[in-house]
Amino acid sequence: MECRGYLRASTKKISIIITLSLRNSPLLYLHKKHYLLDGFCSFLYSAPMNNMAIYKIQSIGEKLPLARFEKTLNRFSKVLNYAFKGGVLTLGMAPLCPGPFRIILESGDLQQVESLQLTADELIINDALAISYDESHAWKVVEPDKTQDFATLKPVVKESFDLYRQGLSEVSMAFFLISNAAPLKGFDEELRKTFQLGLLKLEQENSPEFVPLFKGRGKGLTPSGDDFLCGYLLALGWLEKQGLGDFADLREALYKAALGTNILVNSFLFQSYKFWLDADWQDFFNAFACSDLNEVSHTQKRILGYGATSGADLLYGVYMALSKHLNLQGFKEAG
Amino acid sequence: MNTLAKTISGKYLDSVKLMLISKELRSLKGVEDAVAITATKENKEILAATGMLVPDAEAASETEIVIVIKAADEETAKAAMQKATSLVENPPAPVSGIISSEVRNLAKAIEILPEANLCLISVAGKYAAAEAEKALDKGLHVMLFSDNVSLEDELALKHKALKKGLLMMGPDCGTAIINGLPLAFANNVPTGNIGIVSASGTGLQDITCGIANRGCGITQAFGTGGRDGKKEIGGIMLKACLQYLMDDTDTEVIVLMGKTPAPEVLNELMRLIKQTHKPVIVNFLKQIELPELPNLQSSVSLAETAELACQACKKPYTEIDSPVYKIPTLPQNRKYIRGLYSGGTLCQEAILIYKRLFGAEPFSNVGAKLLAEGWHTQEDSYIDMGSDEFTVGRPHPMIDYSLRLKKLSEEAADKQVGVILLDVVLGYGAHPDPASELVPVLQKFPGEICIVCHVLGTDADPQDRQKQIAALRECGVYAFTSHANAVDFSLKTLMKNRENV
Numbered sequence: 001m002e003c004r005g006y007l008r009a010s011t012k013k014i015s016i017i018i019t020l021s022l023r024n025s026p027l028l029y030l031h032k033k034h035y036l037l038d039g040f041c042s043f044l045y046s047a048p049m050n051n052m053a054i055y056k057i058q059s060i061g062e063k064l065p066l067a068r069f070e071k072t073l074n075r076f077s078k079v080l081n082y083a084f085k086g087g088v089l090t091l092g093m094a095p096l097c098p099g100p101f102r103i104i105l106e107s108g109d110l111q112q113v114e115s116l117q118l119t120a121d122e123l124i125i126n127d128a129l130a131i132s133y134d135e136s137h138a139w140k141v142v143e144p145d146k147t148q149d150f151a152t153l154k155p156v157v158k159e160s161f162d163l164y165r166q167g168l169s170e171v172s173m174a175f176f177l178i179s180n181a182a183p184l185k186g187f188d189e190e191l192r193k194t195f196q197l198g199l200l201k202l203e204q205e206n207s208p209e210f211v212p213l214f215k216g217r218g219k220g221l222t223p224s225g226d227d228f229l230c231g232y233l234l235a236l237g238w239l240e241k242q243g244l245g246d247f248a249d250l251r252e253a254l255y256k257a258a259l260g261t262n263i264l265v266n267s268f269l270f271q272s273y274k275f276w277l278d279a280d281w282q283d284f285f286n287a288f289a290c291s292d293l294n295e296v297s298h299t300q301k302r303i304l305g306y307g308a309t310s311g312a313d314l315l316y317g318v319y320m321a322l323s324k325h326l327n328l329q330g331f332k333e334a335g
Numbered sequence: 336m337n338t339l340a341k342t343i344s345g346k347y348l349d350s351v352k353l354m355l356i357s358k359e360l361r362s363l364k365g366v367e368d369a370v371a372i373t374a375t376k377e378n379k380e381i382l383a384a385t386g387m388l389v390p391d392a393e394a395a396s397e398t399e400i401v402i403v404i405k406a407a408d409e410e411t412a413k414a415a416m417q418k419a420t421s422l423v424e425n426p427p428a429p430v431s432g433i434i435s436s437e438v439r440n441l442a443k444a445i446e447i448l449p450e451a452n453l454c455l456i457s458v459a460g461k462y463a464a465a466e467a468e469k470a471l472d473k474g475l476h477v478m479l480f481s482d483n484v485s486l487e488d489e490l491a492l493k494h495k496a497l498k499k500g501l502l503m504m505g506p507d508c509g510t511a512i513i514n515g516l517p518l519a520f521a522n523n524v525p526t527g528n529i530g531i532v533s534a535s536g537t538g539l540q541d542i543t544c545g546i547a548n549r550g551c552g553i554t555q556a557f558g559t560g561g562r563d564g565k566k567e568i569g570g571i572m573l574k575a576c577l578q579y580l581m582d583d584t585d586t587e588v589i590v591l592m593g594k595t596p597a598p599e600v601l602n603e604l605m606r607l608i609k610q611t612h613k614p615v616i617v618n619f620l621k622q623i624e625l626p627e628l629p630n631l632q633s634s635v636s637l638a639e640t641a642e643l644a645c646q647a648c649k650k651p652y653t654e655i656d657s658p659v660y661k662i663p664t665l666p667q668n669r670k671y672i673r674g675l676y677s678g679g680t681l682c683q684e685a686i687l688i689y690k691r692l693f694g695a696e697p698f699s700n701v702g703a704k705l706l707a708e709g710w711h712t713q714e715d716s717y718i719d720m721g722s723d724e725f726t727v728g729r730p731h732p733m734i735d736y737s738l739r740l741k742k743l744s745e746e747a748a749d750k751q752v753g754v755i756l757l758d759v760v761l762g763y764g765a766h767p768d769p770a771s772e773l774v775p776v777l778q779k780f781p782g783e784i785c786i787v788c789h790v791l792g793t794d795a796d797p798q799d800r801q802k803q804i805a806a807l808r809e810c811g812v813y814a815f816t817s818h819a820n821a822v823d824f825s826l827k828t829l830m831k832n833r834e835n836v
Contacts, residue, residue, distance in 0.1 A: 056737075076349050171354050171358075185367075186368030186385045186405065187381060187382065187385050187403075190381045191381055212377075215377060216373075216375030217375070217377045217378060217381060218378070219350070219353065219354060219371070220353065220354070220373070221348075221373060221400075222350075222373075223372070223373055223377070225377070261375050261377075262373070262375070263398075307350035307351065308349075308350035309350065309354070310350060
């Protein structure tokens with residue numbers, strides 16, 4: 001018999017080469033890493049296949065282009081950012097909130113993901129796994145709710161700011177600026193001085209001259225100053241949508257002046273300028289619109305959890321814009 | 336003061352980690368200041384203003400992260416930077432068993448993994464035969480997961496494999512365990528002395544699990560693809576693998592299973608079996624006439640096949656306990672059963688048992704009494720949701736429960752449905768936690784529906800079989816570890832309801 005004993009020719013260990021088709025192969029769920037080749041993917045294995053993931057889509061942002069995305073800007077355990085012409089696509093795992101430039105997966109293993117391709121009805125991962133999606137998955141930008149009672153808006157903004165101040169991280173920009181922070185030194189002290197100057201300019205003028213004092217400055221992957229500017233733009237957009245002023249020129253000038261730190265920041269600035277909100281921000285502003293302090297506080301907490309200080313810095317930008325343009329007092333004093 | 340800077344390239348560090356690094360560095364004795372920042376020109380201005388813009392920091396590009404440490408002396412600065420480096424590095428544990436390098440073709444794959452002796456192929460049908468042939472030409476055993484390969488190609492590939500002394504499992508082979516390694520959809524089964532060759536995927540899984548759950552183990556579990564027993568293929572791999580198991584000194588008992596082979600193939604298989612003294616248990620999924628051979632036993636039940644194999648080992652083994660459930664009483668209007676399967680062979684076995692009991696087949700998408708549309712059940716119906724009509728463009732229902740959950744809800748909403756029978760397949764390749772998908776849906780069902788479930792797997796499977804069973808029972812499911820028992824219970828419930836009517 002020709003095949004006698006052939007399984008034990010050299011070793012008890014089976015080493016496998018796996019060749020997979022580009023699309024819809026259930027085997028893809030089993031494997032960690034794939035290699036693209038012309039028409040096929042090959043896997044090399046010498047271990048049991050016990051790594052599996054099921055990919056399910058929760059939402060796909062409507063502002064994403066139907067295109068292929070392969071250049072990751074950065075990869076984290078729960079988030080991958082892909083650069084594309086005109087912006088950044090964020091692929092994230094729930095509970096990261098949906099957004100116009102985000103694809104949120106209900107389940108999956110981001111560490112396995114290399115390339116993405118978005119077609120009209122499929123998200124294709126690694127040129128191999130096609131996940132169907134439809135209208136029900138689309139995350140759409142909607143107009144914010146209209147403020148129901150302008151009389152209660154101001155007190156709610158003030159109260160929510162007080163809550164914000166209580167929950168600040170001690171490394172956030174706002175903590176430096178408005179709290180009784182310990183004396184700073186070196187880099188932090190210099191940063192504080194610059195931001196203080198920026199706030200002063202912002203208070204005195206209705207022009208983007210304060211922007212250079214924030215742009216590109218601070219810690220984090222998106223520097224604190226840039227986060228602040230994004231928040232400021234968001235708030236101006238919201239005020240305008242509420243009929244509380246015409247900020248079109250200021251927003252445009254501010255946006256243009258703020259561009260340039262890096263592609264990630266530029267993308268966030270663009271989104272803020274366009275007022276294309278992620279779900280958390282939508283909830284946050286809508287909570288203001290109906291003067292629901294509990295809801296504001298709830299969504300604010302979620303936003304404060306962004307990055308190390310990004311959420312806090314963004315919110316600080318929002319509150320500074322609201323305080324200036326709603327003529328509110330008491331936003332810079334120590335809490 | 337001494338200032339050192341280091342640019343981080345090729346590492347992904349989130350803001351939180353950058354802050355923590357800064358904080359930790361600042362806490363070091365002798366460190367005056369330390370930051371981990373994006374090297375924007377504005378941040379460089381601040382570094383310059385604080386005397387920290389050393390050439391290395393200045394050279395960093397705007398998209399890079401730079402760590403800058405200002406310390407009392409050079410030694411402290413260097414030690415702090417070393418600490419920073421170790422905080423940044425923190426390399427992830429290497430993933431074992433995967434060779435990370437770019438592979439563009441089979442030749443390159445073999446170059447990188449020269450010890451490879453098996454190629455598992457899952458490509459579109461039209462490319463599958465060519466890929467399999469390449470692999471065989473390179474001296475690799477082949478497991479061809481793909482379907483839609485022509486009979487002519489299958490025959491040619493199997494002839495080639497046989498000539499080279501290689502395995503050619505498939506096409507449409509979804510399960511195998513070779514030298515203890517589960518391939519594709521397979522379970523964690525201990526090694527032992529029972530060898531299996533099967534032309535049925537879920538059948539192979541159910542029998543290997545049945546053997547494992549009785550405390551026995553297997554030598555090899557070969558899959559041949561469902562068409563190997565056809566006249567056109569001539570049972571090439573069934574015979575080759577059977578011969579292998581007959582010759583294999585580790586194999587003491589043989590199980591042969593699959594759809595009933597063509598008469599000429601059956602004759603040849605029987606001729607081979609006659610040549611061995613090893614006990615052989617065959618399961619051809621229906622009762623057929625077989626020659627009377629002293630070493631041959633046959634069964635049409637998957638559970639019994641496993642039981643007979645374990646008995647033939649002539650070693651102590653564990654009896655499988657069947658849970659004793661009281662047959663529920665259903666409202667009289669709930670008079671129909673719906674079987675929603677992910678495993679094709681299990682679905683066929685359920686239909687067979689039904690037919691034996693009621694004398695006629697239920698409606699199904701795989702049996703003789705076909706549903707007009709697979710999706711639309713009527714009266715008593717069994718659906719194999721792993722069949723092509725349900726898997727085009729979506730993962731197999733063993734992996735993705737969404738379609739089955741939808742169907743389950745539909746069936747539960749039908750006030751004429753009293754019993755729903757389903758399988759939950761565990762093991763490598765299957766859903767990592769089926770109960771997490773099923774329980775939230777089943778909990779919403781009215782209490783008057785009887786849900787019966789066969790959990791296929793072993794306690795060593797990654798899903799934790801006992802946990803799965805417990806979770807299902809917790810929400811009122813009648814869970815079984817023997818498919819025959821599950822089907823039996825479901826039909827008894829149905830009969831009780833009909834007797835009451």
